[in-house]
Amino acid sequence: MNKNVIFNLPVKDLEKSKAFFAALGFGFNPDFSNEQAACVVVLEGSIYAMLTTETFFKSLINKPVVQAREANEVVICLSCESREEVDSLIAKATAAGARIPHPPEDNGFMYDQGFEDLDGHLWNLVWMAPKG
Incomplete structure (x- = not known):
């Protein structure tokens, strides 16, 4: 069974966060990115970080961020x-x-x-x- 690790992180400013992780050398998967989230490729094929706007992140949970x-x-x-x-x-x-x-x-x-x-x-x- 193939498993990936995908973790979601709420961010205040998606564009600034994307620039930050790009500066560290991480790439992004555009297929899973939009104006509400960006998929950071930590390790191709297995580990990804979803940078999500706080508003979108709040829609995924029922607790405070x-x-x-x-x-x-x-x-x-x-x-x-x-x-x-x-x-x-x-x-x-x-x-x-x-x-x-x-x-x-x-x-x-x-x-x-x-x-x-x-x-x-x-x-x-x-x-x-x-x-x-």
Whole structure:
């Protein structure tokens, strides 16, 4: 059975959020994008982030929308192929307007750092040493 991971994130300004993720090097699937949502391709064929306007996001749920700058329910963690990739994505995120909540953590076998996107959603980038 083929499974994809698709997560929805409410955003205040869809165009600014699209520009932010494009600056990090992510592509978009136009077949699942419109004026209310944009489908970010995190990993082709398996992982996608749907950036949705808050109005559209509210139509999908029957609870208040968490304001990610005030509270968080989830941290999105992406694995990277190297420490350099972590640092490169953090630099791109910073240049595109992200907030960096903490310095990099280097545990030798694991290296990570996170950023908050324009709406305050937390993204963590992690590299783990291959076993061997």
